[in-house]
Amino acid sequence: MRLLSTIMLALFLVFSMSGAVLAQEAQTNTTDPIIVGNQDAESLQVVQSYFETMDSNLLAEDVSYFDEQSIQAIEGRDMLTQSPTFMYGDSFTEQQLTPLRYIVTEDVVVVEYTFVGRNTGSYATLPATNQLVSVPTVGIYHVEDGQITGIREYMDSDDLYTQLGYPAYTGVQPVAPFTLPEPNAVDDIVDNPPAFYGQEVTIEGGFGEMVGPNAFTLWDEDFIDIGQEGLLVLAASDGAFDFTPVEETMLRVTGTVYEYDRASLEGTVGYALDEGTFTDYQNFTVLVASEIANMDNVDTLANVDQQPESFYGQTVTLEGHIGDTVGDSAFVLFRDQLVGVGGRVLVIAPDFDPATVENNQVQVTGVVQPVDAPTIVTETGLTLDENLLSDYQDWTALIANEVMSVE
Missing domain, CATH: 2.40.50.200 (Bacterial OB-fold)
Known part of the structure; x- marks a missing residue:
């Protein structure tokens, strides 16, 4: 199983086992899925309806689907619904999807669910075994304007192969690991801000929104906010931004990390920070930028x-x-x-x-x-x-x- 799926599953489980979730779980009927977040959110209603009906009309025409065993995303509703790999295609009959937990934001819903099915067709070039399997799965659903625009799914492929009666993938001897140097990810900074205070770093992330003429927010590259704050990027001097930001543009920003303290930051950048404008950003970690590059212009x-x-x-x-x-x-x-x-x-x-x-x-x-x-x-x-x-x-x-x- 790929490293990314392991990381995502670990993050999901850590988040879902927080005290708030446990308290909610204790008060919830064990036969009902647990819902963390806004239970009235349209995104939740859309995803719940999709799990109940599998109605393709709930998928946007340009929906994108990716699972951990795919080489690349499947693009478009027609391609997705006709794909032999989507939701295991014809490989499994007697299929049941049982949601266990939803984590809800305005436009993203994370679903922990169990897939049950009988392997009556070939799967991943392997012949059918007629085994009934039960596979824990995590799905990330993006929702816009009442339709699902993106789906990512992760499951324990080793467990699936074992249930089918095939050896689990055990991997091979790795080459010596290589750890990439800078840039850091946004999450590296916001997860432990004090460790970076006063340091110059290079960050790659997605442009969020302008905050006055000399500041903007920067999010992790996935453009997904599951409760963490992002970074507040300040120009190093008044009127220093010389780019036209576009929502979800990937940026590479070099600068120094600071704790949010308005008076101290005003002394650092040399211009006033309007108290009313920055009220909602007092919990953000601050990056005073010395250099900003649009990732559209770098070697990606x-x-x-x-x-x-x-x-x-x-x-x-x-x-x-x-x-x-x-x-x-x-x-x-x-x-x-x-x-x-x-x-x-x-x-x-x-x-x-x-x-x-x-x-x-x-x-x-x-x-x-x-x-x-x-x-x-x-x-x-x-x-x-x-x-x-x-x-x-x-x-x-x-x-x-x-x-x-x-x-």
């Missing part, structure tokens, strides 16, 4: 995928997950498109074995070029099967000179 996997001509011939460093392997010398590098910024490239790396990476996450440095077999053969000296590359002719290639496992 999404940018290389979507604007390849801008990067042809350049050496870039990209981070993502290992997808399909293509012969003995190439693999797909991707980031999912529902949470964060997506993208995919074909990595040509003859000296790297993807099976040696336990968590499927790597950092690749290499030269960007179109997928063109003759050119790749000339530049790398590899013998490539052009038939294998035929499905990737419209992709962008990254000729790797270094691949490192990311912890």
Whole structure:
């Protein structure tokens, strides 16, 4: 099971076992799902209705679906409802979905539920075993204007395979782990602000909203707020912002971390902070910015995928997950498109074995070029099967000179 699913499940369980949840659980009929948050929220009503009816009209036309075993997101309602992998497709009959707990915000609902079904069709290329399985699952549902716009699902795949009668995935020996240096995530700072006070950091996150002319909020890259505060970014001097922010734009911000103290901050930045404007942000951690970059203009996997001509011939460093392997010398590098910024490239790396990476996450440095077999053969000296590359002719290639496992 991928590292990301483990992290998300751990976060979910920690949050759900808080004192408030336990108190609510003690007062709730054990046959009813527990609801944490606004029980009257439209987002909850939509998700509950979907679980009860599986009505595809509750899915937005451009809904995006991703689960932990997918290589990339399924985009669009028609594609999703026809997909053989969505909700296990035809692999299982006698299906039952039993919600156990909902965590509700205005536009995001996290659902812990149990999937029950009988394996009467092939699953993940494995033959049917006719076993009845019960699989704990966590789903994250994004809701806008009364429809579900995004779904992410995580389940214990080892447990599922064991119940089906197949060996659980035990992994392989990992390569030496590589821990990425800066930038930090927004959550790194807001989870333990005192550890960063007075330090200069570089943060990547999503633009939230302007707070007056010289400040804005910055959230974690998933654009999901499940109760934590974000960062309040202040210009280092009056009128210093020289960009036009757009909602959910990914930004990279360098600056110094401070505790919110209006009088002290005014002395630091040299301009007045209106008390009324900043009343709602007194619990935010503050980052006084010395540099701000729009991530649309930096080397991200999404940018290389979507604007390849801008990067042809350049050496870039990209981070993502290992997808399909293509012969003995190439693999797909991707980031999912529902949470964060997506993208995919074909990595040509003859000296790297993807099976040696336990968590499927790597950092690749290499030269960007179109997928063109003759050119790749000339530049790398590899013998490539052009038939294998035929499905990737419209992709962008990254000729790797270094691949490192990311912890």
